[in-house]
Amino acid sequence: MLNRLEMVRxxxxxxxxxxxxxxxxxxGTSAQKVTRAVQELERLMGEPLFHRSTRxxxxxxxxxxxxxxARAAVDGFDQLFVRANDDGDEAIIGRVGLTAPHAIxxxxxxxxxxxxxxxxxxxxxxxxxxxxxxxxxxxKIDIGxxxxxxxxxxxxxxTVASVPLKVVATPQLIASAGxxxxxxxxxxLPLSLLLDRxxxxxxxxxxxxxxxxxxxxxxxxxxxxxxxLEMVLQGxxxxxxxxxxxxxxxxxxxxxxxxxxxxxxxxxxxLYRTRPGQxxxxxxxxxxxxLEKLSDQRLFPGGVPTFGGTR
Numbered sequence: 001m002l003n004r005l006e007m008v009r010x011x012x013x014x015x016x017x018x019x020x021x022x023x024x025x026x027x028g029t030s031a032q033k034v035t036r037a038v039q040e041l042e043r044l045m046g047e048p049l050f051h052r053s054t055r056x057x058x059x060x061x062x063x064x065x066x067x068x069x070a071r072a073a074v075d076g077f078d079q080l081f082v083r084a085n086d087d088g089d090e091a092i093i094g095r096v097g098l099t100a101p102h103a104i105x106x107x108x109x110x111x112x113x114x115x116x117x118x119x120x121x122x123x124x125x126x127x128x129x130x131x132x133x134x135x136x137x138x139x140k141i142d143i144g145x146x147x148x149x150x151x152x153x154x155x156x157x158x159t160v161a162s163v164p165l166k167v168v169a170t171p172q173l174i175a176s177a178g179x180x181x182x183x184x185x186x187x188x189l190p191l192s193l194l195l196d197r198x199x200x201x202x203x204x205x206x207x208x209x210x211x212x213x214x215x216x217x218x219x220x221x222x223x224x225x226x227x228x229l230e231m232v233l234q235g236x237x238x239x240x241x242x243x244x245x246x247x248x249x250x251x252x253x254x255x256x257x258x259x260x261x262x263x264x265x266x267x268x269x270x271l272y273r274t275r276p277g278q279x280x281x282x283x284x285x286x287x288x289x290x291l292e293k294l295s296d297q298r299l300f301p302g303g304v305p306t307f308g309g310t311r
Contacts, residue, residue: 002037004044005077008070010037011049015067016140019057068154072275093122096286100145103225103245105129109145112293116286123282131197142283143290146270147242156273160294162266165206167258168246169238174256177238183207186259190219192231192239197223205240206264242267269294 002010014023014034024031042049049063059067100109105127113125128141144150150157167186169177180186193202193215202221204212219237222228225245232239233249238258249255271294273279273287 002040004041005074007037007041007044008074010034011041011063012067012071012074014038014050015059015063065154068274072277072279075275075280076278092120092282092285094280094282095124095126095140096282097126097128097140097142098144098286099128099130099141101131101147101225102129103242104145104147106226107244108293112290116289120285123286125286141274142279143287144272144274145290145294146272147267148270149268150270150272154274154276156276157270158272158291159268160271160291161269163269164243164266165240165264166243166246166250166260167205167238167240167262168232168250168255169258170233170235170254171256173235173238174258180259183211183213183259183262186238187213187215190237191215192228192237193218193221194225194228194239194241195221195223207259207262208264211262 010023010027013026014020017023017026020034020038021031024034027034038049045062045066047062048060049066051058051060098109098113106129109127113127117123117125126140144155147163173190177189178185180189191205195202202214202218204214206212220228220231222231225241228239229241229245229249231237232241233254246255246257250257271287271291273283275283279287
């Protein structure tokens with residue numbers, strides 16, 4: 001009979017798998033033993049941990065919450081032995097799961113993480129790019145980056161920078177289409193519409209005094225911010241985008257800001273951990289490293305954020 005800690009370890013492996021058989025293969029045991037361990041843990045907890053049928057297995061809400069707490073507890077237990085055998089930075093070893101928006105991941109994180117891995121070559125970084133909040137249990141996420149508010153109270157979240165939104169276009173397009181002086185004139189120009197990848201709906205353009213609109217007849221529609229930027233640089237459309245995408249081109253003069261007096265309050269750039277309390281050294285290391293890098297105002301200028309949203 002497994003003790004309680006062993007049952008929890010089995011449960012955590014099952015929570016990361018699509019079936020009991022897959023979990024058994026990872027554990028090097030039989031599916032029957034895995035099933036018995038989960039059933040006994042369910043009896044002790046008094047709640048079902050998985051919805052099971054002949055075709056699929058899906059973790060329950062209670063099971064997801066338990067996995068979050070259990071993972072932190074087991075990691076804390078394991079850290080006792082890591083500390084006892086710590087031989088310095090070389091002891092930092094293992095996987096850290098990250099999630100971030102596509103543009104931030106491509107523009108910044110790969111460069112940051114390459115630097116981190118040169119310092120700690122035994123660290124394994126698993127990066128998932130997603131513009132929406134990712135299921136931390138299903139996707140094995142330890143640390144996330146989001147533009148907008150992170151409302152899950154189980155997460156330890158910190159606002160590290162502000163993300164101003166800018167309406168931009170090329171000087172050539174402005175010369176041919178005209179420079180708008182208000183929102184009504186802007187609406188009449190060729191505009192870009194960025195789509196939410198999950199819902200398929202367009203992100204609204206946001207302005208000061210809580211004004212907003214969704215372009216009704218966009219000149220260009222896509223679901224990728226970098227592709228949208230390329231279309232803008234080609235002189236095809238006006239677009240509203242985060243400053244971290246537009247800044248290099250504004251500095252070079254290849255893009256021009258439009259209607260700066262109508263700019264909304266900046267969004268928030270949030271760094272969060274999915275595990276409260278004590279975390280393994282490798283996760284703390286990556287979190288602190290990204291906190292330092294993302295707090296650099298040369299990357300994300302604009303001051304203290306005052307508005308929470310998603311984009």
